Amino acid sequence: MTVAVRSRSTVDRRAAGFGVAAVVVLLVLVYLGSGGLRWFDAALAGYLIGVLMAVFAVVYRYLVWLQRPPTARLNRRGWEAFRRKGRVGHNAVGLAGLVATNLLAQGFIRHRSAARWAAHQLVFWGCLLAAAVTFPLTFGWVHFESVGQEASQYQAYLFGVGTGTFSATSALGFVIFHLLNISAFLVIAGVLVFLYRRTRDPGALAVERSGDFVALAGLFAVSITGLFLTASTLWLQGRYYSFLTNLHALTVILGLLYIPFGKLFHIFQRPANLGVHFYRDEGASGPQQRCRECDRPYASAIQVADLEDVLPMVGFDFRDGAGGNWQEVCPSCRRKLVTAAQVARVGGFG
Amino acid sequence: MANPLIAGKMFVIDQSRCIGCEACVQACEECGTHRGQSLIHLEFIDRGATTQTAPMVCMHCEDPTCAEVCPADAIKQNEDGVVQSALKPRCIGCSNCVLACPFGVPKYFALPDQMMKCDMCYDRSSVGLKPMCASVCPSQALWFGTPEEFDATRRGELVFEFRFGNQLVPTKLATVVDHRDDGPIDVLAEAPKRWQDDPFGLEEDAP
Amino acid sequence: MAKPPLTEEELIARYGPHLNETPPGGWNAGVEADREVNTHCCFCGQQCGIRLKVKDNEVVGFEPWYEFPFNEGKLCPKGVKRYLQGGHPDRLLEPLERDGAAPGGFRTVSWDHALDRVVAEIRRIQRTHGNDSFAMLSGVSLTNEKSYLVGKFARLGLQTANLDYNGRLCMVSAGVANKKALGMDRAANPWSDIPLADVVFVAGANVAECAPITTSYIWRARDRGAKLIVADPRVTPLARTADLFLGLRPGTDSALMTTILHVLVANDWLDHGFIDDHTVGFDEAAAAVADCTPEWGSGITGVPADRIVEAARLWGTSATGILLHARGIEHHTKGVENVLSCINLGLATGKYGKPGCGVSTITGQGNGQGGREQGHKCDQLPGNRDITNPEHRAAVAEVWGCDVEEIPGKGLSAEEIVEAIHAGEVKGLLSICFNPVVSLPDTAFTAEALDRLEFYGVIDFFLSESAQHADVVLPGSLHEEDEGTSTSVEGRAIKINAAIDPPGNARRDWEILLEIARRLGRGSYFEFGSTHEIFDEMRAASRGGTADYYGMTWERIEAEHGIFWPCPTEGHPGTPRLYEGGVFAHPDGKARFHSVRYRPPAEVVDDEYPIWLTTGRVVSQYLSGTQTRRIGPLVEQYPEPLCEIHPRLATRLGVETGDIVRVTSRRGSMTLPARVVESIRPDTVFIPYHWPGRQAANQLTNRALDPMSKIPESKVSAVRVEKAEGHVEVADRRVTTLEKLGRR
Numbered sequence A: 001m002t003v004a005v006r007s008r009s010t011v012d013r014r015a016a017g018f019g020v021a022a023v024v025v026l027l028v029l030v031y032l033g034s035g036g037l038r039w040f041d042a043a044l045a046g047y048l049i050g051v052l053m054a055v056f057a058v059v060y061r062y063l064v065w066l067q068r069p070p071t072a073r074l075n076r077r078g079w080e081a082f083r084r085k086g087r088v089g090h091n092a093v094g095l096a097g098l099v100a101t102n103l104l105a106q107g108f109i110r111h112r113s114a115a116r117w118a119a120h121q122l123v124f125w126g127c128l129l130a131a132a133v134t135f136p137l138t139f140g141w142v143h144f145e146s147v148g149q150e151a152s153q154y155q156a157y158l159f160g161v162g163t164g165t166f167s168a169t170s171a172l173g174f175v176i177f178h179l180l181n182i183s184a185f186l187v188i189a190g191v192l193v194f195l196y197r198r199t200r201d202p203g204a205l206a207v208e209r210s211g212d213f214v215a216l217a218g219l220f221a222v223s224i225t226g227l228f229l230t231a232s233t234l235w236l237q238g239r240y241y242s243f244l245t246n247l248h249a250l251t252v253i254l255g256l257l258y259i260p261f262g263k264l265f266h267i268f269q270r271p272a273n274l275g276v277h278f279y280r281d282e283g284a285s286g287p288q289q290r291c292r293e294c295d296r297p298y299a300s301a302i303q304v305a306d307l308e309d310v311l312p313m314v315g316f317d318f319r320d321g322a323g324g325n326w327q328e329v330c331p332s333c334r335r336k337l338v339t340a341a342q343v344a345r346v347g348g349f350g
Numbered sequence B: 001m002a003n004p005l006i007a008g009k010m011f012v013i014d015q016s017r018c019i020g021c022e023a024c025v026q027a028c029e030e031c032g033t034h035r036g037q038s039l040i041h042l043e044f045i046d047r048g049a050t051t052q053t054a055p056m057v058c059m060h061c062e063d064p065t066c067a068e069v070c071p072a073d074a075i076k077q078n079e080d081g082v083v084q085s086a087l088k089p090r091c092i093g094c095s096n097c098v099l100a101c102p103f104g105v106p107k108y109f110a111l112p113d114q115m116m117k118c119d120m121c122y123d124r125s126s127v128g129l130k131p132m133c134a135s136v137c138p139s140q141a142l143w144f145g146t147p148e149e150f151d152a153t154r155r156g157e158l159v160f161e162f163r164f165g166n167q168l169v170p171t172k173l174a175t176v177v178d179h180r181d182d183g184p185i186d187v188l189a190e191a192p193k194r195w196q197d198d199p200f201g202l203e204e205d206a207p
Numbered sequence C: 001m002a003k004p005p006l007t008e009e010e011l012i013a014r015y016g017p018h019l020n021e022t023p024p025g026g027w028n029a030g031v032e033a034d035r036e037v038n039t040h041c042c043f044c045g046q047q048c049g050i051r052l053k054v055k056d057n058e059v060v061g062f063e064p065w066y067e068f069p070f071n072e073g074k075l076c077p078k079g080v081k082r083y084l085q086g087g088h089p090d091r092l093l094e095p096l097e098r099d100g101a102a103p104g105g106f107r108t109v110s111w112d113h114a115l116d117r118v119v120a121e122i123r124r125i126q127r128t129h130g131n132d133s134f135a136m137l138s139g140v141s142l143t144n145e146k147s148y149l150v151g152k153f154a155r156l157g158l159q160t161a162n163l164d165y166n167g168r169l170c171m172v173s174a175g176v177a178n179k180k181a182l183g184m185d186r187a188a189n190p191w192s193d194i195p196l197a198d199v200v201f202v203a204g205a206n207v208a209e210c211a212p213i214t215t216s217y218i219w220r221a222r223d224r225g226a227k228l229i230v231a232d233p234r235v236t237p238l239a240r241t242a243d244l245f246l247g248l249r250p251g252t253d254s255a256l257m258t259t260i261l262h263v264l265v266a267n268d269w270l271d272h273g274f275i276d277d278h279t280v281g282f283d284e285a286a287a288a289v290a291d292c293t294p295e296w297g298s299g300i301t302g303v304p305a306d307r308i309v310e311a312a313r314l315w316g317t318s319a320t321g322i323l324l325h326a327r328g329i330e331h332h333t334k335g336v337e338n339v340l341s342c343i344n345l346g347l348a349t350g351k352y353g354k355p356g357c358g359v360s361t362i363t364g365q366g367n368g369q370g371g372r373e374q375g376h377k378c379d380q381l382p383g384n385r386d387i388t389n390p391e392h393r394a395a396v397a398e399v400w401g402c403d404v405e406e407i408p409g410k411g412l413s414a415e416e417i418v419e420a421i422h423a424g425e426v427k428g429l430l431s432i433c434f435n436p437v438v439s440l441p442d443t444a445f446t447a448e449a450l451d452r453l454e455f456y457g458v459i460d461f462f463l464s465e466s467a468q469h470a471d472v473v474l475p476g477s478l479h480e481e482d483e484g485t486s487t488s489v490e491g492r493a494i495k496i497n498a499a500i501d502p503p504g505n506a507r508r509d510w511e512i513l514l515e516i517a518r519r520l521g522r523g524s525y526f527e528f529g530s531t532h533e534i535f536d537e538m539r540a541a542s543r544g545g546t547a548d549y550y551g552m553t554w555e556r557i558e559a560e561h562g563i564f565w566p567c568p569t570e571g572h573p574g575t576p577r578l579y580e581g582g583v584f585a586h587p588d589g590k591a592r593f594h595s596v597r598y599r600p601p602a603e604v605v606d607d608e609y610p611i612w613l614t615t616g617r618v619v620s621q622y623l624s625g626t627q628t629r630r631i632g633p634l635v636e637q638y639p640e641p642l643c644e645i646h647p648r649l650a651t652r653l654g655v656e657t658g659d660i661v662r663v664t665s666r667r668g669s670m671t672l673p674a675r676v677v678e679s680i681r682p683d684t685v686f687i688p689y690h691w692p693g694r695q696a697a698n699q700l701t702n703r704a705l706d707p708m709s710k711i712p713e714s715k716v717s718a719v720r721v722e723k724a725e726g727h728v729e730v731a732d733r734r735v736t737t738l739e740k741l742g743r744r
Helices: A013-033 A042-067 A069-082 A088-104 A114-139 A171-177 A179-199 A202-206 A210-235 A241-258 A263-269 A272-285 A301-313 A331-344 B023-028 B096-100 B132-136 B147-153 C008-015 C077-085 C111-129 C144-158 C172-182 C191-196 C214-223 C253-266 C272-278 C282-288 C294-301 C305-317 C335-348 C368-373 C390-400 C414-422 C443-451 C509-519 C531-542 C554-559 C632-637 C647-653 C733-739
Strands: A142-146 A153-158 A161-167 A288-290 A297-300 B010-013 B041-044 B053-056 B107-109 B114-116 B142-145 B157-164 B167-177 C035-040 C049-055 C058-064 C096-098 C106-108 C134-138 C163-165 C199-203 C227-231 C244-246 C321-325 C357-361 C428-432 C455-460 C472-475 C484-487 C492-496 C611-616 C643-645 C659-664 C669-676 C684-688 C717-727
Touching (some): A013 A042, A042 A241, A042 A263, A069 A301, A088 A272, A114 A142, A114 A179, A114 A210, A179 A210, A210 A263, A272 A297, A297 A301, A301 B096, A331 B041, A331 B053, B010 B147, B023 B132, B023 C632, B142 B147, C035 C492, C049 C077, C077 C632, C111 C134, C111 C428, C111 C472, C111 C509, C134 C414, C144 C163, C144 C509, C144 C531, C172 C357, C191 C214, C191 C321, C199 C214, C227 C305, C253 C294, C253 C305, C272 C335, C282 C335, C294 C305, C321 C335, C335 C357, C368 C484, C414 C443, C484 C531, C492 C554, C643 C659, C647 C669, C647 C717, C669 C717
Parallel strands (some): B010 B167, C134 C428, C199 C321, C611 C684, C643 C669
Antiparallel strands (some): A142 A153, A153 A161, A288 A297, B041 B053, C035 C049, C049 C058, C643 C684, C659 C669, C659 C717
16 A cells, blocks of 8 residues: 555646646757758667656656645745845855755765765766767757768757767767667666675565556566667677567667656655755744753754644644643654653553 | 565554653664754653653655655655655755654754654665664663563553544554554543652642 | 873774764664674663674664563563664774873773783782782673683683672672572562562663563563552652652662561451461561661651552462562662562562562663673572582582682672772782773773773773773773573573674683683683583583582574573473472571561761762663773763752752752762752652763762672762852753754
């Protein structure tokens, strides 16, 4: 049973509308960016369809998620805190820093384990690199043309505008043509570290959720089938190429469709952590909630007030008859009072 | 009532028996699912007045407040009712769960910027092995076993419900009372007088 | 002059205590342990079973050992973290010789050099001042095999009478009393008797902190409906849950017990059949308490008279009952009398030799029970034999293959050895597993004594505060680095399995002793190839003694999860419960009542020192802390001694929790933070004793000895308490500790 995500029988029309709108916007951008489909590679159409479906589902799920009361409240508070008068400049600088340290360098993971951090960085940068290469290619935003009569000279075009030329046999050319292979190696290395840690750690295995392995398996499948294509070209004289192309496309499309439903959705959820930072800062600079038992401050008043608002929306009422609210007791005193109440119910001991 | 069993056994906490030794705190961090982090709570109620200590593991609510207030869908409850630690990729470190849990269970860890909480040592309990705290607890204030074992060896009756003002919270874990019929544990109830209030009989002879 | 070569601070900087926080190899090391070894905790007499996880010759963690019947996986915090003493930065890995010029005050030397020096000093001192001028102090954290070896080594290797051990600071008062009254020195019961009792009477035992697992046995009794009586000057965690609490004044235990006997007699809550058939001396004992009315007892003890009567009623009218006592009644100049007064209660009501009945001491130290039986006590030979008894001497001489005359006579007890050193009568000392500077009362006196030694050799794995005085330190072995047996609080011999080998150039303790003996030219008595061979000689030496191990084998001990002595013949099942059918160990089979009359402690409060001081332990520390003060998570639990003061006294002194107070006795003075608690008597303060130097509670305590057991009176002295300068935050350390999140 999943508590937090309750299955909803009805379709959220608003979220669906935004999803459709996002798909339309992307289609328009593809059309414009590919010079009216002139540079669009029809062989990649399957990928485009996969992307469009994923975009719809991600937007839909994201919006449904944002409507949950605690999420909505945090979302609002995060933006309010960010836009606070006289703080926008400061916050914008802070945001840039947070993006670098938190979203890109992911230092917080290192505090759990250096190996886990390294693995996550490998997968993260591998995926980012692959996306940076494949998405523009799929959308027809980037394409390559050979220059002059020499088959080894290429020029890259971005939105139809020619950029630098390079030789396929040069080091630069090698890197450009093998960017996806490089990303595949990064991802596979990261996945293997993750798998190694997981399979040898009974503790981690016990709390493993099925989605964890699916995500790793998917990343592995996409990467390895991509490498198969290169292997076929380089060493098998192109044998099995078309089969491998279809296999790779299948893994990629399935992967894209998995993003909104599985573990990888955290890619879109995680940035909310930045909002939490601003919310936390705002809370720390404002009044603090004092415990009604011990009178010690234990949280920002704004967060306790938010929770007192949100809790009834999700079905809880911690008020007492005397106008108090259990939420205004600090966690430590809650634990003590629970014990005191139990001790009072036991005669012999206690 | 939530199903109290996991792998045929149940977890019972009887705070009144706690001797405050912290074996549970020390053993908690030896658990496989959260090595190096102690997630159980133990503190004196008021050391000036009494040696009574308050141990607190996750009560594994039937409808966990922590999960409901999580903006990131990071707290999941397994089919067996065990409420897990925040999913690491999802938890955004907002501490809503820490503040909302009526029992004060989840802990926020600043450096990894996330919440972790007692998961009943899921690697152990899910296969019928005692969680670390209940394994070592010298007074067995923290107890894990079959209902039959409990009936055969322990006195007191089990209660699976707590009242916090208007809110009734049913839990997977049980606690012990003399008479179940007196209802859920009411955290706001008045405490009766007992000899511990004046252990040396000082009030008896006027000072 | 065995003075520390450097200041305390400099020595600490080099040799610790430093804190080990995490397992060797980090928190993930235990995931792929090479193996798990069934063995036992080293940190108290309960000897809980534990499985140590081993990887690459390091102990990296533990698993509960659910199958071991005594504790079924349960452990106290010391047990949980015991594994952190391994892989420790302070571990001594090389022999050391004192050298004020060397960094750290000691220089590393070869084993040959160190051993030669030790042997040369022994020879020189004994040649000049006589054999007994070289003494040995030992400890009961050692296995039975090593205890036996030390006993033999001192007598036949060093040829000195002056061997004693730190069990002298443990349960010797109980040992003497049990021998006098019952004829045998062992807890009367296996712990499985506790749950069968209808009343459990705990006297002077902070069970929750000093024998935590015993709590679960007491709960099991209460789950059956048993009543719990606790007598203590403090409302310990166990006392808090008692049905009847007797908050007596320190040093008045025998007054409480004699009053209870008075009430038993007055109400005829007696078992006359048992008294007539199985005991002698009841009439005299009853006559001795004729005047001990509840009013008299209440006046002495400070316990309301009606509570004393109620205790007598519960004890006297319950069909079964267990009385458990520990250091609280034993560390007194009348420790033996205190225990005898408890035994009288058991005998008067027939509570011996049947299920759920007995009066038992909770032995404190790891092998406190076994250690004293194997003969490294100044008055004992193996098998709990008496060193002054010609028959006993002859029996042991035969096993040892020596002339009876070669076995020295009774020597000085531990405190007396220190006094003899102070007086210049004992010039040389070899110690193993004993930290007298912290453990013994009157710290300043003990340190002064060690300073006066001509030579002090120490075998230890860490540089303890006493070892700081040493001329030569020989790096010995940890509990998990050697194999053998020990005997638990119940009298159950259990198997200690080696998990790892000693690191670096450290050696197993027994190998060191053998080598010294060989170099002293006494090697022929010490031709052991293993601790198993020592065990075989030990059980033979115990044969026919009261503590008879003859029928035990290592294999049986392991397979049967321990064997209770006496186990006189092979195949004998062992003897969990003593005195079955009321047959006691005296030749006539009868127990002795003793007439006990209350007498005050050696030091009583007066105008100058108006407050009682009692000392004790905390759950996270063990003995002098040589091991546990080096384990980070345990130190964090209770980082420094606090002075417990009742609010009434605190108000009078103007003191609040965290304020620094100065506590002064006739021996010394110390400052420490106060913790104001209602759980202590208003006329008494409490300080735990595990710390050295300026934090040592034993700076204040009294060296006065019980005339029979020679135990010092560390449980009661008179002090003055004043407010001093300063304040620290001590309120609820547990919270600060736990909220210090992300620490690992």
